[in-house]
Amino acid sequence: MNRPLADFTKDELEAWCEQHGAPGYRAVQIRRWLYGKRVNDFDAMHDVPAKLRECLKSEIALFASEILAHQQASDGTEKLLLQLHDGHRVECVLMREPKRRTVCISTQVGCGMGCVFCASGLLGLTRNLTTGEILEQILRIDRLLGRDERLTNVVVMGIGEPLANLQNLLPALETLNEKGGMGLGARRITISTVGLPEKIRELAQFGKQFNLAVSLHAPNDKLRDRLVPVNDKIGLDAILQATDDFFETTGRRVTFEYVVLGGVNDGMEQARELATLLRGRNAHVNLIPMNPVEETGFDAPLQARLRQFVETLEQTGTPTTIRKRKGADIDAACGQLRLKKEQTVELQP
Ligand code: SAH
Numbered sequence: 001m002n003r004p005l006a007d008f009t010k011d012e013l014e015a016w017c018e019q020h021g022a023p024g025y026r027a028v029q030i031r032r033w034l035y036g037k038r039v040n041d042f043d044a045m046h047d048v049p050a051k052l053r054e055c056l057k058s059e060i061a062l063f064a065s066e067i068l069a070h071q072q073a074s075d076g077t078e079k080l081l082l083q084l085h086d087g088h089r090v091e092c093v094l095m096r097e098p099k100r101r102t103v104c105i106s107t108q109v110g111c112g113m114g115c116v117f118c119a120s121g122l123l124g125l126t127r128n129l130t131t132g133e134i135l136e137q138i139l140r141i142d143r144l145l146g147r148d149e150r151l152t153n154v155v156v157m158g159i160g161e162p163l164a165n166l167q168n169l170l171p172a173l174e175t176l177n178e179k180g181g182m183g184l185g186a187r188r189i190t191i192s193t194v195g196l197p198e199k200i201r202e203l204a205q206f207g208k209q210f211n212l213a214v215s216l217h218a219p220n221d222k223l224r225d226r227l228v229p230v231n232d233k234i235g236l237d238a239i240l241q242a243t244d245d246f247f248e249t250t251g252r253r254v255t256f257e258y259v260v261l262g263g264v265n266d267g268m269e270q271a272r273e274l275a276t277l278l279r280g281r282n283a284h285v286n287l288i289p290m291n292p293v294e295e296t297g298f299d300a301p302l303q304a305r306l307r308q309f310v311e312t313l314e315q316t317g318t319p320t321t322i323r324k325r326k327g328a329d330i331d332a333a334c335g336q337l338r339l340k341k342e343q344t345v346e347l348q349p
Helices: 010-019 025-036 050-059 131-142 162-177 197-205 221-227 229-233 236-250 268-278 303-315 336-347
Strands: 066-072 078-083 089-097 100-104 108-110 125-128 153-156 189-193 211-215 254-260 283-289 320-322
Touching: 010 025, 078 131, 089 131, 100 131, 125 162, 131 162, 153 162, 162 189, 162 197, 189 197, 197 211, 197 236, 211 236, 221 229, 236 254, 268 283, 268 303, 283 303, 303 320
Parallel strands: 100 153, 153 189, 189 211, 211 254, 254 283, 283 320
Antiparallel strands: 066 078, 078 089, 089 100, 108 125
């Protein structure tokens, strides 16, 4: 298979143009068509000479994936299931709010972290996505937007652990941010991690103003070891030290995500413990009521308990928000579509 266009960095595409006897600025034009003008065909790149377009067609793939399913929810959320060149699948989601168009992207096929409530980890990790495959999700979603709509935010919160694939993610984020790429401000990009301390520091050193969200889910190691199995080799102390360093280096306030599992981590005592853990830190808690995944055996919290949890946190001065659920009628949350498809496939003879 030809290497997809989104896999080339600006410098690589310039070099490719020069190898084909074209000036480097042709790369700028080609990238403008891909990232800015939503073309679906090399022939639509009108200002690129026909001869160079022929070379593009024979050596480079405009996209490396195929759209296998496209679903639209009643709240404006849309979801794509993409089939990669080797048959594996990933999903990405478009979420619409009055002033925002946010895309949620995946970074791996499957996930190796094994969080016990998460659908993505049930089948384990298959492989990392390439830089092109990561970017392509954004390009595909961008092409679903209306003429007057623009992508405003990207959240790296789909399938996979982004910081376990930082080597392919960083060039994708660079293109996303760069003027000749998607031109999206770093502050509009959020990366969610299970909490890999050294990788958090590496991300900070990259020197961009990205938002970091850390999936805490428990206020102590005993409970976190149970919910997030990789925690037993890491521990909350090391994670919080790394997020303190991230804040110091970037000046960006860190978000702590907390999946609220009914009867498991939603008690007032746990809210108080969480507040104590985060006291003195410039932090923000984002509560995610569990999206039920049948296979995991966990449930969403009762509304009254959730409210109590929030009130307890707020009384301690911890800024807290509750994540709104989007696209519920199309299984837009947390790896559910891919899981369903994989199960369907497995059932076939
Ligand atoms: N590996 C990254 C990205 C995971 S997806 C991370 O761990 O942060 C983004 C968030 O959704 C994470 O906080 C993840 O724990 C959470 N999540 C996973 N399954 C969920 C479910 N069934 N209900 C609610 N949130 C879930």
